[in-house]
Amino acid sequence: MDHSQNYSLFMATEVACRILGVDPQVMLETAGLGDLTPGRAEARVTAQQFFNCWNTMEVLSPRPDFVPYLGVAISRGPVIPAFFTLSCAPDMETGFRRLAQFKSLLGPTVMRVFWDGDLLRLEFESVDPRATMPPSLGALQLVVAIENIRGATAHLVCPVSAGFDGSEEERHMIAGHLGIMPERSQATYVAFAPEDAKRLFISENAALWADVEADLKLQLAGQNDRLPVADRVRGALVDLMPAGRTGAEDVGLALGISRSTLQRRLNEEGTSYQAVLDATRRDLAIRYLAKTSLSAAEIASVLAYRDANSFSRSFRRWTGQAPFAFRERLTQMTQKADT
Structure with a gap:
């Protein structure tokens, strides 16, 4: 994998900052990217710089529940073309496999989709092993995945298991949205029962x-x-x-x-x-x-x-x-x- 690849800050400056009420210019300056302006956020940044921006937003956010709040807002709010990979699909497995192909368009993370026994498992990690994905960003990936699936199926889908490398407080923060308490684990993952993985999407297009x-x-x-x-x-x-x-x-x-x-x-x-x-x-x-x-x-x-x-x-x-x-x-x- 080419770890020199750069990534758009669109999801940070134009989506997350706007939803959280964080000044994107202040965020960029605090993250050491003051030479960029929100109007030039299309200039690419490295994976580490992207994660620095995320960590800065976490500090600047006025909401203690910013992860579930942001995850729900992203899933129900702005029209983001890459998310059509999910909503247009016939079912969950197909949708996530499609999204995995284009995940890098949303930032420097990789999503792997595979069957773990009889469970459909998604795992999220940084594209660059030298740049660690922040735990709260991993938690956001889980919330967004669940919210998108519930919208596409019109069903209160709950995972069988989930986990990320967050504190007990961070895991409690998203437990209510996932429907289960995620475990603390090095892998950021969520797993679904086979009947949910094959559940038909009402949004198929x-x-x-x-x-x-x-x-x-x-x-x-x-x-x-x-x-x-x-x-x-x-x-x-x-x-x-x-x-x-x-x-x-x-x-x-x-x-x-x-x-x-x-x-x-x-x-x-x-x-x-x-x-x-x-x-x-x-x-x-x-x-x-x-x-x-x-x-x-x-x-x-x-x-x-x-x-x-x-x-x-x-x-x-x-x-x-x-x-x-x-x-x-x-x-x-x-x-x-x-x-």
Whole structure:
């Protein structure tokens, strides 16, 4: 494994800090990353720097119950494309195996999914053995996993066992959410009964997953210089837009090239930055309208628009229709085709 890989701070500065009410600039400065600003959090950091940010947030958080509070809020709050790996799946095992492929998009952790006897077991650890994952971050992984599964199944799923290397107080903090008292163990893990592992998801969406998987793979490959620049830009945008980043400079930083070089290479491919941005937003908007029940405000947020009205104006420009007139027309066409 390449331990020199860097990771986005999006989940820290744009999600966790916002939910906890922590000033992201103060967090970065306290963690020794004052040269970064929240507006430049797409600049990658090492696994150790990411964990330093997490430890700093833990100290700065005004909530003593910040792990379960944050875990529930992440699971029920912002639309994060990588979590479609779970919600679109037909069942728990399939969803977690999909998420494991793209876990690094959320930060420097690895998730392993395997059968331990008759139990489905998930284990979480740092991507870099030289950088220890904080126990509270391990606890967060367990809470998020459980909350996502309960939402996808509409069932109060409780694990058979769980554990992480936390104090008794830290383990009590999440016991109520897990439904069991996790043990103290070096491995951060959670295990499920076979009937829960195969429990069907009410949120299954095979059509959406086919599109999401392609974009997530593009995100993982986004640093591959052999890909066309337009493809790399799209992959970076899918990663950056939920954080409100759509500027050419933002994408250039994420890809490790200057804005002028980015523009020049796109021109050489017969396109422009604005054209790629518009096409990416249009494709994602059509996907979310056609294959999800996301509201206009939620779609606007995922696509980094200021508000739903700005999104609607762009969508009218692309298609000649208001977003939900477009959705209604698709619904009617589908109903006619089924009769």
